[in-house]
Amino acid sequence: MDFLSDLEQRIAAVSAFAALDVAAAARRSDDDIVRLIEAGSALVRVGERLRAVAAGVAATRSVRESGHAGLAQARGHRDAVSLVQQLSGSTRSDAAKQVRLGESLLEASMEIGRVEAGPGAMEESPRGLPWHAVVDAAVLAGGVTVAQADAILRGLGDPPADPGDVAPGRQAVEAWGIAAQQLLDEVPVRTVEELAAAGRQIRDRLDAEGAEARYLARHEARSFRMWTDADGIHHAKLRFDDHGAAWVRSMLDSALRPRRGGPRFVDPEEAATAGDLIADPRSNDQLAYDLIIDVLRAGRSPTHRRSSARGSPACAWSS
Structure with a gap:
C-alpha cells in the first residue's frame, strides 16, 4: 500500500464521524471518543511515515560533501535535522528521530531493490538486508510509530564490526535482526x-566487549554543573555514571x-511515618530535593572531598 492510499483510508475513517469540531467532540459518547483517538492516531502515523521518508531523502541530499549546494544548506540550515525541525515545528530531538528513521528506511529500501534486481546487483551488498529491515517494514506497514x-x-544500536573489517558480519546482522523482531513483538505491551x-x-548481552566500553564511556561522562539564570534561580545538571544513578x-x-x-506497612510506627509522608504538602520533586540536600549535608567530610578527585569505574557510592 502506498502512502496516498493509506492516507485516504485513514481520512475516510475520521470522516465517518461526519461534522466534527471541539463542541461536537464534547458531545460524543465514551466509545466514540476512544474510536476518534484511534482514528486520529492512525492518521498521524501515516503523516509521520511520509515525513520520515522525506526527512531521510533530505538527509542524503544534505551531506557535508555537498557543501552549500546541499538541500538543507542551500536553504540556510546547518543540516537536515535543522531543516526538518524548522519545517515541522518540532524539537530538535524529534526532528533527529525523523531523520534517523528516514535514513534507515532508505537504506533498507535500497537493499531490497538490490535483492529484487538479482544476484549481480547483490554483489554491491554481500551481507544482504540490514538488521533493521524488520523494523523498517513494521513502520511502513503502520505497525509501530516513529x-x-x-x-x-537506538536501543539496539548497530552490531559491532568483524575484526579487521568495517562492517558487521552475517552472524551479527542476523542476531540483531532477531533481537529487533523480538522487540517488535513486545511493542503492544x-x-x-x-x-x-x-x-x-539485549545489546549488552550480544556484545559483551562493547558493553564494557559503553560502561566506561558512561563513567567518563559523569559530570555536575551549576548555573544561575537571568531571574536568579539556581540550576544544576547532573550526569550520572551507573553506580551513582543506582544509588x-x-x-x-x-x-x-x-x-x-508502595506496600502497606504493618508496623504502627512505620505506618504512621508513611501516613505523615503522604499528607506532606510538598510535591514528590520537592521531597526528593530536600532528601538529597539532607544527604549531602550529612555526608560532607574531608574524606568525601578527597575521594571526589579520584573516581574509578570500580568506585561505587559505598559510604
Missing part, C-alpha cells in the same frame, strides 16, 4: 521507554515509596 521504531533502533531499555539490555534511585525509591503506591 517513536517506537526509534527506541528499538511495552512503553517507548521500556523498548529502549530492553534494547540496550540515588534506590535512595529516592525507598524514601518516597509510600507516595508511589
Whole structure:
C-alpha cells in the first residue's frame, strides 16, 4: 500500500464521524471518543511515515560533501535535522528521530531493490538486508510509530564490526535482526521507554566487549554543573555514571515509596511515618530535593572531598 492510499483510508475513517469540531467532540459518547483517538492516531502515523521518508531523502541530499549546494544548506540550515525541525515545528530531538528513521528506511529500501534486481546487483551488498529491515517494514506497514521504531533502533544500536573489517558480519546482522523482531513483538505491551531499555539490555548481552566500553564511556561522562539564570534561580545538571544513578534511585525509591503506591506497612510506627509522608504538602520533586540536600549535608567530610578527585569505574557510592 502506498502512502496516498493509506492516507485516504485513514481520512475516510475520521470522516465517518461526519461534522466534527471541539463542541461536537464534547458531545460524543465514551466509545466514540476512544474510536476518534484511534482514528486520529492512525492518521498521524501515516503523516509521520511520509515525513520520515522525506526527512531521510533530505538527509542524503544534505551531506557535508555537498557543501552549500546541499538541500538543507542551500536553504540556510546547518543540516537536515535543522531543516526538518524548522519545517515541522518540532524539537530538535524529534526532528533527529525523523531523520534517523528516514535514513534507515532508505537504506533498507535500497537493499531490497538490490535483492529484487538479482544476484549481480547483490554483489554491491554481500551481507544482504540490514538488521533493521524488520523494523523498517513494521513502520511502513503502520505497525509501530516513529517513536517506537526509534527506541528499538537506538536501543539496539548497530552490531559491532568483524575484526579487521568495517562492517558487521552475517552472524551479527542476523542476531540483531532477531533481537529487533523480538522487540517488535513486545511493542503492544511495552512503553517507548521500556523498548529502549530492553534494547540496550539485549545489546549488552550480544556484545559483551562493547558493553564494557559503553560502561566506561558512561563513567567518563559523569559530570555536575551549576548555573544561575537571568531571574536568579539556581540550576544544576547532573550526569550520572551507573553506580551513582543506582544509588540515588534506590535512595529516592525507598524514601518516597509510600507516595508511589508502595506496600502497606504493618508496623504502627512505620505506618504512621508513611501516613505523615503522604499528607506532606510538598510535591514528590520537592521531597526528593530536600532528601538529597539532607544527604549531602550529612555526608560532607574531608574524606568525601578527597575521594571526589579520584573516581574509578570500580568506585561505587559505598559510604
